[in-house]
Amino acid sequence: MAIVLMDDGVDLSADTIGLPALRSFPYPVSFAVDTSLPDAKDRMAAYRAEGFEVLAMVDLPQGARARDAEISMSVALEAIPEAVGVLEGVGEGVQGTRDAARQVTEILAASGHGFVTQNKGLNTVQKLAAKAGVPSAVVFRDFDSSQQTPTVIRRFLDQAAFRADNEGGVIMLGRLREDTISALLLWALQDRAKRVALVPVSAALTTQ
Incomplete structure (x- = not known):
């Protein structure tokens, strides 16, 4: 089971949601940096310096075609x-049009x-990605998109751990917010968290 937290520009020096809090995590967490942020590369460097895996978070323009996808992906990976x-x-x-989606998978392959x-x-x-040999996976649940409470988040994490135990790897997606960080730290102390292998996101990707 992998947990990915999206960074859309939060203060990484903050005690409750920044690197000071993230250093205390008892299991691997991965981070997705919004590639449109002016300091995206610096944020990546900060996470990497702490040993965290990083994903490039990409949203293509509305109605994007293959050429748009090619340009956007080049900028994102840079x-x-x-x-x-x-x-x-x-x-x-990236799924607005089939042409764009196919171009993204070809670039990643x-x-x-x-x-x-x-x-x-x-x-x-x-x-399409798996067929092209790209290690990939679908997010199992975006667990805090509606400002869910820590109690609800922990219940979602329990459900994901149960699924991982029965069906294989899952990826959970959240945000850098105080309630989320609190829920993740408290969940680590629960029995369910101790029964599942928590891994960096790369370990949860397959070509199936």
């Missing part, structure tokens, strides 16, 4: 040069990056 893979953003994402996609419909883009 912004986060040490990324182990790409996370489809929670905005427009050539670059050797992994791919984490949002759970949308038939998850066609992840299937």
Whole structure:
């Protein structure tokens, strides 16, 4: 089970949601940096210096075609040069058009990056990626998108751990916010957390 937290520009020096809090995590966590941030490369460097894996979070322009995808991906991978893979953003994402989605998978197949996609419909883009040999996976649950409380987040994590135990790896997606960090730290003390292997995101990607 892998947990990915999205960084959309938070203060990484903050005690409750920044690196001071993240250093205390008793299990691996991975981070997805918004590639449109002006300091995206610096944020990547800060996470990497602490030993965390980093994903490049990408949202293509609305109605993007293959050429748009090619340009956007080039910029994104340059912004986060040490990324182990790409996370489809929670905005427009990369599945707006089939041409764009196919272009993204071809780029990742050539670059050797992994791919984490949002759970949308038939998850066609992840299937395209796997067929192209790209290590990939679909997000099992975005667990704090509606400002969920720590109690609810811990319940979602329990459900994900149960699924991982029965069906194989899962990826959980959250945000750098106080309630989320608190929930993740408290959950680490629960029995369910001790029964599942918590891994960096790269270990949860497959070509199936």
